[in-house]
Amino acid sequence: MKIAYFTHSLASCWNHGNAHFLRGVLRELQALGHDVQAFEPEGAWSLQNLLADHGDAGLDAWRSAYPDLRSTVYAAEDDPAELIDGADLVIVHEWNDHALVAALGQARASGGRFTLLFHDTHHRAVSDPAAMRAYDLTAYDGVLAFGETLADVYRRWGWGERVFVWHEAADTRLFHPPSDEQSRHGLVWIGNWGDGERSAELEEFLFRPAREAGLPLDIYGVRYPPEALAMLERYGVAFRGWLPNARAPDVYARHLATVHVPRRFYTDMLPGIPTIRVFEALACGIPLVCAPWDDAEGLFRPGEDYLIARDGHEMTRHLRAVRGDADLRASLVANGLAAIRSRHSCAHRAQELLDIVARLAAPALMKATA
Numbered sequence: 001m002k003i004a005y006f007t008h009s010l011a012s013c014w015n016h017g018n019a020h021f022l023r024g025v026l027r028e029l030q031a032l033g034h035d036v037q038a039f040e041p042e043g044a045w046s047l048q049n050l051l052a053d054h055g056d057a058g059l060d061a062w063r064s065a066y067p068d069l070r071s072t073v074y075a076a077e078d079d080p081a082e083l084i085d086g087a088d089l090v091i092v093h094e095w096n097d098h099a100l101v102a103a104l105g106q107a108r109a110s111g112g113r114f115t116l117l118f119h120d121t122h123h124r125a126v127s128d129p130a131a132m133r134a135y136d137l138t139a140y141d142g143v144l145a146f147g148e149t150l151a152d153v154y155r156r157w158g159w160g161e162r163v164f165v166w167h168e169a170a171d172t173r174l175f176h177p178p179s180d181e182q183s184r185h186g187l188v189w190i191g192n193w194g195d196g197e198r199s200a201e202l203e204e205f206l207f208r209p210a211r212e213a214g215l216p217l218d219i220y221g222v223r224y225p226p227e228a229l230a231m232l233e234r235y236g237v238a239f240r241g242w243l244p245n246a247r248a249p250d251v252y253a254r255h256l257a258t259v260h261v262p263r264r265f266y267t268d269m270l271p272g273i274p275t276i277r278v279f280e281a282l283a284c285g286i287p288l289v290c291a292p293w294d295d296a297e298g299l300f301r302p303g304e305d306y307l308i309a310r311d312g313h314e315m316t317r318h319l320r321a322v323r324g325d326a327d328l329r330a331s332l333v334a335n336g337l338a339a340i341r342s343r344h345s346c347a348h349r350a351q352e353l354l355d356i357v358a359r360l361a362a363p364a365l366m367k368a369t370a
Helices: 018-031 045-054 056-065 098-109 129-133 148-156 199-212 226-234 245-252 276-283 312-324 326-343 346-369
Strands: 002-006 035-041 071-074 089-093 115-120 142-145 163-165 187-190 217-220 238-241 257-260 288-290
Touching: 002 018, 018 035, 018 276, 018 346, 045 056, 056 245, 089 098, 098 115, 115 346, 142 148, 142 346, 148 163, 187 245, 199 217, 199 226, 199 257, 199 312, 257 276, 257 312, 276 288, 276 326, 288 312, 312 326
Parallel strands: 002 035, 002 089, 035 071, 089 115, 115 142, 142 163, 187 217, 187 257, 217 238, 257 288
Antiparallel strands: none
């Protein structure tokens, strides 16, 4: 198949988590023999911030890790129908302009012989539903939702059996344990500050427990305002700034453990959806301790693949246990790796996507041959 994916950016992962999964799944589709290409808009916000902060060198990690992926930058005046000429499958991520989404739908409605899917990997369907309902998806064949609770939102909006759960996953070609184990020290957290929707949780489940457990803490990320940096300083946290996602495995390999602190929307309004950092951390073979989240879909085995803390005190106890118990660390690593390798890699998701496309095509084929 010829596959086109419209993303905010393939080249930049600066505050753009979709790039993590997209790079991995496109590479797996390519390995299966498909012709894949990403399209990203000129002047993409994520890329502009990356270049402003780090210059062209900020793209070195992406270029080195994914030399075979192609990304075409298009201008606002370009005709989307011409960009996808000959495509069999077109996927449009929700972080795209409303006009582009509508134009691709019009190309499908005007006789386009391709499958057209909308890909939602965010909480805006519940945090800003008006913005999401403003997308014109009339001619789209289906929706890919990155969790069951998000898929339920689209079902309530009338998508029925045309919405499919398509979880994110780890790119195991890049995210894997180090080939040569080295000395590990302290705790690491890779994540962005965002808009303050988990600042209290970070203090309760990360900053204070790390200090109380006697574990030095390194933090990587962007969008940390002065008040956030002041909080890190009060807790003695080492702030390392932006980290290219392609270099995250090297950082995990130097640390004893990591922590998952979900944003409030993923605990209150969209429970059961882990961020991609959970998949990537487990794939790298680093013990993971989580703040509360409900694995409602049974993706993992809480307590075996990772530890879960109900409050800050329990987080402190877990971190002390991980620090002092080599057998516990080894068990968490083995179980987490087994979970990723058996069902949560980008290779698994590539095959799931192909199965979804086949399901959508089946009724049309039956109708054509009737």
